[in-house]
Amino acid sequence: MLYSILGFKCPYCHTGDFFVSHPYDLRHTGDVHDHCGHCGRRFNIEPGFYYGAMYVSYAIGVAAMVTVWVACSILFPDLSPTGLVIAILSTLLVGAPYFYALSKIIWANLFFKYDRKSAGPGDQVGH
Numbered sequence: 001m002l003y004s005i006l007g008f009k010c011p012y013c014h015t016g017d018f019f020v021s022h023p024y025d026l027r028h029t030g031d032v033h034d035h036c037g038h039c040g041r042r043f044n045i046e047p048g049f050y051y052g053a054m055y056v057s058y059a060i061g062v063a064a065m066v067t068v069w070v071a072c073s074i075l076f077p078d079l080s081p082t083g084l085v086i087a088i089l090s091t092l093l094v095g096a097p098y099f100y101a102l103s104k105i106i107w108a109n110l111f112f113k114y115d116r117k118s119a120g121p122g123d124q125v126g127h
């Protein structure tokens, strides 16, 4: 499951790509394939399925803020509150496409389960 999330791979077979492109290809950020190119399973199982990913995205954003906050207070104890806010905001800004993509694949992994049978090379499952 972690492999699927961090590698942005299909939650079912961990082989096919989940996203159309990488998160920093801004025209396609978060664009999910309709089907897995390897096992053929659908990613868009119903309209609006990925709206729920917004909750995950929110959680990731909060976690990232706390992480930057803690990291800054350890690495730069003399940092002013303004500097801290700038550090947090720029992290969120730079990380936004990645967090967005991450939230979608985490969301998908909550519902789609890894299936070892479909992971084999060339073991295509029909549509």
Ligand SMILES: [Zn+2]
Pocket (backbone or CB within 6 Å): 010, 011, 012, 013, 014, 015, 016, 036, 037, 038, 039, 040, 041
């Ligand atoms: Zn697949």
